[in-house]
Amino acid sequence: MSIVVERVSKKFGNFQALEDININVESGKLVALLGPSGSGKSTLLRTIAGLEIPDTGSIVINGQDTTYLDIRKRNIGFVFQHYALFKHLTVRQNIAFGLEIRKTPRQAIKRKVDELIELVQLRGLGDRYPNQLSGGQRQRVGLARALAVDPQVLLLDEPFGALDAKVRKELRDWVRRLHDEVHLTSIFVTHDQEEAMAVADEIVVMNHGRIEQIGSPDEVYENPATPFVMSFVGEVNVLRNARSLLSNAYLSSSSSPVYIRPHDIDIDTFPHPGSVSTMLVRIIPIGWEIQLELQIEENFTIAAQINREQLNQLDLQVGQQVYLKPRNVKSFPEFAHSSQQHFTSVNVK
Amino acid sequence: MQTNKSKKFILIGLVLVYLSLVLFIPAIYVFYGAFNQGINTFLEALGRREFQQALRLTLITVAIADPLNIIFGLCAAWAITHKKFRGRTFLLSVIDLPFSISPVVAGLMLVLLYGRNGWFGGWLEAIGFRVIFALPGIVLATSLVTLPFVVREVIPLMEEIGQEQEVAARTLGASEWQIFRRVTLPSIRWGLIYGVVLTNARSLGEFGAVAVVSGSILGRTATLPVFVELAFKNYLATAAFAAAAILALIGIASLVAKEILAKLARQPTI
Amino acid sequence: MAISSPSYQAADKIKPKQSYWSKISLPWVVTITHLSIVLLLPMAALITKSLTVGPREFWEVATQPVAISAYEVSFVTALFACMINGVMGTIIAWVLVRYQFPGKKIIDATIDIPFALPTSVAGLVLAALYTTNGWLGQLVAPFGIAIAFTRLGVLIAMLFISIPFVVRTVQPVLMELEPEIEEAAWSLGASASQTFRRVLLPILLPSILTGVALGFARAVGEYGTVVLIASSVPFRDLIAPILVLQRLEQYDYGSAAVIGTVLLIASLIILLIVNLLQQWSRCYAD
Numbered sequence: 035m036s037i038v039v040e041r042v043s044k045k046f047g048n049f050q051a052l053e054d055i056n057i058n059v060e061s062g063k064l065v066a067l068l069g070p071s072g073s074g075k076s077t078l079l080r081t082i083a084g085l086e087i088p089d090t091g092s093i094v095i096n097g098q099d100t101t102y103l104d105i106r107k108r109n110i111g112f113v114f115q116h117y118a119l120f121k122h123l124t125v126r127q128n129i130a131f132g133l134e135i136r137k138t139p140r141q142a143i144k145r146k147v148d149e150l151i152e153l154v155q156l157r158g159l160g161d162r163y164p165n166q167l168s169g170g171q172r173q174r175v176g177l178a179r180a181l182a183v184d185p186q187v188l189l190l191d192e193p194f195g196a197l198d199a200k201v202r203k204e205l206r207d208w209v210r211r212l213h214d215e216v217h218l219t220s221i222f223v224t225h226d227q228e229e230a231m232a233v234a235d236e237i238v239v240m241n242h243g244r245i246e247q248i249g250s251p252d253e254v255y256e257n258p259a260t261p262f263v264m265s266f267v268g269e270v271n272v273l274r275n276a277r278s279l280l281s282n283a284y285l286s287s288s289s290s291p292v293y294i295r296p297h298d299i300d301i302d303t304f305p306h307p308g309s310v311s312t313m314l315v316r317i318i319p320i321g322w323e324i325q326l327e328l329q330i331e332e333n334f335t336i337a338a339q340i341n342r343e344q345l346n347q348l349d350l351q352v353g354q355q356v357y358l359k360p361r362n363v364k365s366f367p368e369f370a371h372s373s374q375q376h377f378t379s380v381n382v383k
Numbered sequence: 384m385q386t387n388k389s390k391k392f393i394l395i396g397l398v399l400v401y402l403s404l405v406l407f408i409p410a411i412y413v414f415y416g417a418f419n420q421g422i423n424t425f426l427e428a429l430g431r432r433e434f435q436q437a438l439r440l441t442l443i444t445v446a447i448a449d450p451l452n453i454i455f456g457l458c459a460a461w462a463i464t465h466k467k468f469r470g471r472t473f474l475l476s477v478i479d480l481p482f483s484i485s486p487v488v489a490g491l492m493l494v495l496l497y498g499r500n501g502w503f504g505g506w507l508e509a510i511g512f513r514v515i516f517a518l519p520g521i522v523l524a525t526s527l528v529t530l531p532f533v534v535r536e537v538i539p540l541m542e543e544i545g546q547e548q549e550v551a552a553r554t555l556g557a558s559e560w561q562i563f564r565r566v567t568l569p570s571i572r573w574g575l576i577y578g579v580v581l582t583n584a585r586s587l588g589e590f591g592a593v594a595v596v597s598g599s600i601l602g603r604t605a606t607l608p609v610f611v612e613l614a615f616k617n618y619l620a621t622a623a624f625a626a627a628a629i630l631a632l633i634g635i636a637s638l639v640a641k642e643i644l645a646k647l648a649r650q651p652t653i
Numbered sequence: 654m655a656i657s658s659p660s661y662q663a664a665d666k667i668k669p670k671q672s673y674w675s676k677i678s679l680p681w682v683v684t685i686t687h688l689s690i691v692l693l694l695p696m697a698a699l700i701t702k703s704l705t706v707g708p709r710e711f712w713e714v715a716t717q718p719v720a721i722s723a724y725e726v727s728f729v730t731a732l733f734a735c736m737i738n739g740v741m742g743t744i745i746a747w748v749l750v751r752y753q754f755p756g757k758k759i760i761d762a763t764i765d766i767p768f769a770l771p772t773s774v775a776g777l778v779l780a781a782l783y784t785t786n787g788w789l790g791q792l793v794a795p796f797g798i799a800i801a802f803t804r805l806g807v808l809i810a811m812l813f814i815s816i817p818f819v820v821r822t823v824q825p826v827l828m829e830l831e832p833e834i835e836e837a838a839w840s841l842g843a844s845a846s847q848t849f850r851r852v853l854l855p856i857l858l859p860s861i862l863t864g865v866a867l868g869f870a871r872a873v874g875e876y877g878t879v880v881l882i883a884s885s886v887p888f889r890d891l892i893a894p895i896l897v898l899q900r901l902e903q904y905d906y907g908s909a910a911v912i913g914t915v916l917l918i919a920s921l922i923i924l925l926i927v928n929l930l931q932q933w934s935r936c937y938a939d
Contacts, residue, residue, distance in 0.1 A: 085836055105839045112840035118833035121937040122855040131851075132841030165937060183841055391752050398748045401741050402760065404789065405813050409778040410766055412788070416781060455687040458680035465680075476924065480692065483867075483920040483927075485874025487894035491901060491913045492695035495702050500906060502698050527691045588771025591876035595898060608773040612881060615777050624781075627774040634769035641769075642762055 035096045035186040035219045036061050037082060042091030044077060051077045052088070053243045059236075062217040064210070066224055066234035070266065074243035075223045076191055082221065083189050084108050096186055111180030111218075115192040117172040119164040125151070125175050126160040132183035150178040153212070170201040177209075181218075190222035194229065206233050227267045231255065239263050261366050264293045271296065271336050290367045296339035298362035301326065303348055309357040312336070314350055326350070328358060410631070417628035420621055428625035433602045437610035437626070443518065444606060445586045448525040452582045453575070455526075456533025461563070463534075464541040475538075481530045489527050490595025493520060516604055520596035528592050529582045536578035540571040577644040584637035588630060699917065702910035714911040719887045720896065724915070727893040730804060731872035734811035735819075739865045742819025743857065749820070750827040764821070767814045772877025779809055780882040802884040807892060810878035815868030822864035823857055826934075830856060859934030863927055870923040874916065 037059040044052040052074045059065050067075040080086045082093055084105035092101045100108055120128050126147050133143045151160055154174040164172055173193060180188060193209070194202040210233045213220060224230050230237050231251040239246040239254060239262070246266075247259040258264035265272065273292040305311065315335065316327035324345045326338045338358060340348075350356065417425055428434065459478065463471060481489065495501050497514035507514055514520045544567065552562045568575075590608035597604040601613045607626055614623035703711060714720070749761050767775065783790040783800040790800050800806050834856075838848040876894045883890045885899075893916055900909035 083840065085839075105836075106842050106844060109842075110840060112837065114833045114837060116831060116833060118831065118837040120834065120837075120852055120856075131838070131843075135842045135847060163937060179837075179841070394744055394748050395752060395754055398741075398745050398760075402745070402763070402816075405809065406763060406766055406816060408789065409775065409782055409813065410763070410770070412778050412782055413770075413774060416778065451687070455683060458683035459688075462680040462684050476928070477688070477692070480696075480920075480924070483870040483874070483924050485876065485894045485897075485916050485920065487876045487897050488699070488874065488913045488916050488920075489695075491897055491909055492699040494901065495906065495910060496695045496698035498906075502694075523691060526687075527695070530688075530692060584769050588769075588774070590771055590773040591894070594876070595901065608771040608877070611771070611773040611777055612877075615780070615881060620781070623777055627771075627777050630771045630774050634766070634771065634774075638762060638765055638769045641765070 036094075037096075037187055037219060037221065038094040039078070039082065040092045040094065042078070042081060042088045042093065044081060044086060044088050050243050052081065055091070055243075055245060057238060057245070057248065059219060059221060061219055063235045064213045064220045064222070064233065065236045065238060066222055066230035067238050067240060068224055068227060068230040068267070069240035069246075070225060072242075073240040075225075075238075075240045077243075078240070079189050079191055079221060079223050082187075083110055083112050085112075109183065109186050111183065111185035111188040113173070113176045113180050113188070113190040113193045115195045117164070117169075117176045117196070119172055119175055119179070121164045124161050124163055125156060125167070128164070128175055129178045129182050131179060136183065146182060150182055153181075154178040155208075168201070169197045170205050173197065173205060177212075181216075185218070188218050188220040190220065192223050192225070194224070194226075202229075209233060231267075237267075239266065241266070258364070261291070261293065261369055264364060264366075269296055269337070269339075270294065273336070290365050290369065293364045293366075294336075294360045295362065296325065296337045298360060299336075299338040300359045300361055301338055301340055301344070301348065301350075302357050302359075303350070303354070305357045306359055309359040312356055312358055314352055314354050314356050317345070317350065317352060319345075326356075328356065413624065413627050413631040416620070416624035424621050425625050425628075428619075428622040429629075431622060433605070433614075434610060434622065434626060436602050437605050437607045438629075440518070440521070440605070441587060441607040444521050444525055445583060447522045448529065448586045449579065449583055451522070451526055452529050452533055452586075453579060455530070456537055456578060456582075457575070459534045460537040460541050461567075464538060478534055479531050481528050486528055486589070486591025487595055490524055490592040493523050493527065493592075493596050497523070515596055516598040516600070518604075521593050521604070521606060524592035524596045525586045525589050528589050529585045532581040532585065533575065533578035536574045536581070537571050540574040541567065544570040573644055573647045577641065580637055580640045580644060584634060587633055696917075699910055699913055702906065703914040706907045706911060710907075711911055714908045715915050719891070720893070720912055720915075722888045723891050723893040723896040723912075726804060726807065726890060727873050728919075730807045730892075731811055731815075731869050731875075734808055734815055734872050735865045735869045737812060738815050738819050738868055739861055742816065742864060742868075743823050743861055745816075745820050746823035746827055750824060764817050767817055772814070772875070773881060775813055776810060776878040776881030779813060779878065780806070783809055783882065801882050802890070804883075804890045806882040807879050807890050810882050811872040811875060814875055814878055815872045818868035818871065819861060819864030822860045822867070826857060826860045856937070859930055863930045863934065866923055866927045866930060870920050870927075873923075874920060 037057070039055055039057040042052055042055040043050075055074075055078060057065075067078060069075045077086060081088050082095075084100065084103060087102065092099055094100065095108065095110075120131065123131065129147045129150055130143050133146060138146070147160070151157055154177055156171060156174055156178070159167065159171065164175065167175065173196075176193075190209075194206050197205060206229055222233070231254075234251060236248065237251055237254045238248050241262050247254055247263045249257070249259075254263060254267050258267060261272075264270055271294045273294065300306075300309075302309070310330065312328040312330050314326060315329045318325040318327070319342070322342050324340050324342055326340065327335050328338055329335045336358070348356075463474065494515055496503055497507065497520060498504050499508065499515070501515075504515075512519070514523065548566050548570065549562050552566045557565065588608055589606075590612070593606055594609055594612070597606065597609060599605055599609050599613060601610070601617075605613055607630055611623050611626050611630070614620075614626065706714065745764070749757065780801050782788050783806060784802070785791065785794040785799055787801070793800065798805070800809060830853075834852060835848055838852045843851065874894060875892075876898070879892055880895055883892065883895070885891050885895050887896075893912060897909050897913050897916070900906075900912065
């Protein structure tokens with residue numbers, strides 16, 4: 035069940051929510067729409083669901099043009115950030131809702147609901163009301179309810195957004211495993227790049243209503259197509275006018291900003307060829323990872339990341355002089371002089 | 384989408400027609416009735432001795448009943464929020480009773496207790512203190528029907544601030560009275576004023592209970608709302624509408640004050 | 654209507670019991686005294702008075718034909734008024750919460766007019782408007798329908814005073830109800846009417862019924878608005894509270910007390926129902 039989004043644009047008043055969006059999601063894939071709030075990712079999902087109608091362009095689900103088809107007839111499963119469970123119905127009744135609307139025979143409903151309760155691991159909780167469940171359990175009910183009607187595609191709008199960190203991680207790993215079992219074409223929206231990388235087959239990075247890049251988690255992380263993707267996916271140091279500071283070897287001829295990930299910086303207590311002298315102003319230990327704040331000159335610091343073992347070996351102290359040497363540097367000369375950011379449209383394989 | 388639009392307009396239209404028939408046209412008609420004979424007739428009606436007397440009696444009643452209600456409201460709210468006791472929910476329901484008791488029944492209860500043949504009637508008459516068909520009865524009836532207003536507005540606010548701020552004040556050595564004056568009162572002030580506005584509107588306008596206990600004697604024990612009825616029944620429609628317009632103005636002013644206070648009360652009180 | 658959030662008892666843990674009691678007793682004294690003078694003793698007087706007539710006579714007075722007819726007028730008309738306002742109040746709340754249109758704020762504020770307007774003023778205006786030659790009465794007069802001074806007049810009065818109850822109980826529930834609930838129903842294939850019947854109505858029902866019950870309590874006990882718009886002729890449009898007043902004016906304290914007690918018991922029962930309804934609506938809340 036493929037989903038094709040073709041040249042879709044949508045405005046809310048003067049606000050351009052979506053601009054010329056093209057996506058092709060292959061059957062059975064799990065795709066993340068990743069972007070900051072206001073980037074249009076939720077609007078795009080709601081447009082695919084039929085909760086919004088695009089101004090131009092078309093939505094094709096499984097070969098059928100559904101652009102103007104009522105949401106009730108699209109046969110999609112939709113999972114909401116705040117669950118949107120029917121609070122006057124029990125877990126079983128919530129899951130059975132869509133089947134009852136479809137006038138499914140009673141026996142078949144019972145069988146299907148039992149099966150789904152098993153699948154989402156809520157055995158024994160079927161007769162509870164939503165307010166008697168934890169957040170993670172509620173979202174499982176939301177998933178089971180959406181899956182009950184055998185949807186062509188599953189759409190999830192920030193499905194883990196309302197959960198606390200631990201439950202969020204558990205549930206997202208579980209959703210990934212579930213997807214590997216049922217292989218239902220799914221799109222989920224998130225603003226959390228870690229979540230997108232951990233769960234999705236493909237990531238669509240969005241910003242200002244446009245697509246910045248489409249690719250696998252590895253591609254998006256290692257070959258960011260735009261400065262936005264570089265800085266949104268993973269942490270990064272942005273160095274403007276880096277020429278005077280870093281050795282020429284790392285710099286292209288243009289004067290565009292240079293992007294360095296904190297873990298792509300080597301640290302030592304004595305100089306190497308091409309290394310830069312800095313002062314260590316802060317050590318922030320985060321478990322195994324150690325973040326260093328290095329001052330190159332006044333009002334100009336750079337973040338580097340090492341691990342605890344390296345910290346102990348180097349025996350670093352705040353205030354001492356250390357030498358940094360970037361291992362991997364990226365710049366986007368083609369974006370340097372255009373204030374308007376380009377977008378890339380790549381088809382998902 | 385088109386059907387949604389038309390549904391919206393049908394529903395809004397339905398609401399407007401219904402509210403016009405039972406609410407808007409009547410509200411406007413008060414002023415039409417008061418002024419359709421010209422401003423002079425209106426002013427003449429306000430100059431009548433019976434009207435002046437009714438206005439005076441209403442103001443005196445409010446001047447006594449409002450402070451009584453404030454004192455009771457603050458005491459009851461303090462008592463209920465500052466001590467855990469069995470029957471707390473029951474006490475709250477008792478305080479809420481006047482919301483659902485018919486004003487006539489409320490008046491009847493007072494007549495049966497304080498009237499000539501009531502429990503206290505003989506004793507009160509002996510010391511020459513007249514309650515029923517006199518000002519004390521009107522004040523009692525007004526106090527009865529407005530009983531819940533201040534308490535209900537103040538209790539939630541007291542509960543909200545009580546737990547931490549008052550305990551904090553206590554650890555700093557403040558006495559109970561100091562805590563009340565310097566911590567509690569400032570925090571509940573908008574809710575308190577809101578409750579007072581509600582009390583005031585009802586005190587000015589109470590008709591049923593007052594009609595029962597006052598004997599409704601024009602020129603003697605008639606408050607403004609009672610005056611409206613008596614004037615209407617005596618075919619003095621203009622006088623009735625003039626008094627009604629005054630009462631309606633006060634009512635609308637209370638509504639406006641209520642809206643403003645509701646907004647203020649929702650703001651965090653620091 | 655009971656407020657049932659937890660009270661706190663931190664106070665008596667910090668200071669010794671003695672001083673706590675000596676300082677807290679004044680509010681209690683004021684509360685109990687005022688409550689007794691204004692509410693508790695009068696209520697006791699009413700109940701005692703109605704009991705002194707004896708059970709047989711109580712029953713006779715309470716069920717005499719004129720009283721039965723007055724209850725019927727009060728309760729049946731109030732029921733009609735509250736059912737109409739149950740529907741209209743829900744629609745009004747819906748329109749005020751879900752739609753944007755000019756003048757919405759003003760309409761929202763005017764809903765409280767029946768609370769702010771003295772009942773005799775409302776009665777005066779409604780009577781003047783709905784007589785056969787009044788602005789609104791003359792619209793239906795050609796069809797041979799009279800509103801003022803008939804049971805229809807009682808209905809209009811009760812409609813007026815009970816409008817705010819349903820609106821004000823449904824409004825906050827609708828405001829809290831996230832639109833996603835409806836979208837979820839649609840995504841599962843439910844039509845507009847199925848969504849309303851199977852999702853929205855069950856969620857709103859406890860608050861609609863609470864509003865209806867509160868409005869009913871008010872309408873059954875209403876005196877001021879009705880006394881001006883009704884002719885108060887027995888067996889026609891005489892309501893129970895006016896019957897109580899008529900008995901009182903005839904110095905028939907016994908029957909006034911009996912019928913008053915019947916009304917009091919009715920309002921206590923309604924209050925109980927309201928409390929049960931509120932528990933029901935709380936059982937789905939988060």
